[in-house]
Amino acid sequence: GAVVSQHPSRVICKSGTSVKIECRSLDFQATTMFWYRQFPKQSLMLMATSNEGSKATYEQGVEKDKFLINHASLTLSTLTVTSAHPEDSSFYICSAQPQGEEAFFGQGTRLTVV
Amino acid sequence: QQPVQSPQAVILREGEDAVINCSSSKALYSVHWYRQKHGEAPVFLMILLKGGEQKGHEKISASFNEKKQQSSLYLTASQLSYSGTYFCGTGNSGGYQKVTFGIGTKLQVIP
Secondary structure (H helix, E strand, O other), rough: OOOEEOOOOEEEOOOOOOOEEEEEHHHHHHHEEEEEEEEEOOOOEEEEEEEEEOOOOOOOOOOOEEEHHHEOOOOOEEEEEEOOOHHHHHEEEEEEEOOOOOOOEOOOOOEEOO | OEEEEEEOOOEEEEEOOEEEEEEEEOOEEEEEEEOOOOOOOOOEEEEEEEEOEEEEEEEEEEEEOOOOOHHHHHEEOOHHHHHHHEEEEEOOOOOOOEEOOOOOOEEEEOO
């Protein structure tokens, strides 16, 4: 199946700093990617839809100025958590979908803000 | 709107069967089933599109009742490797599926 690669897999940062997470589709082009957040023992909550060459679409309640999304190419979307705080600690997962196929998920990024 | 999954948790002995249900208050276009192991990303199991169908994947199959806005995942002769959290997701009707996930069903298979 298609491969979606996410980097880094784990990151620890200090409160107030920013963290960038990359999501790459390795063997297909993705004009649309999705970013999810998952807190421990909870479901995956869609944060935003990343659109290549245009602004991301954010779900209700997700701060677009805090979670910056850039989808500059057909194979790369980035999520930057700005001014991170401990409550932002979570598992962040991206997904991408080849045309006509199911969505494939990246490996996820475990963010810990200390 | 988040689909509702039941049961929330189930413990099986190897070889036993289980059914996980997923229902939505909104009309369904597609239902997606994923399994997630602890600390890992979800892994795709299958997708069912509206039209009322059933799909199979080894000993794991699923049905989709569009009228009842429900889907069920059937696990037969469970194996230890089936342990994990199962999520159903409902997809929109667009070309790219924005999937909204249920809260998950934690399945544990014991020897």
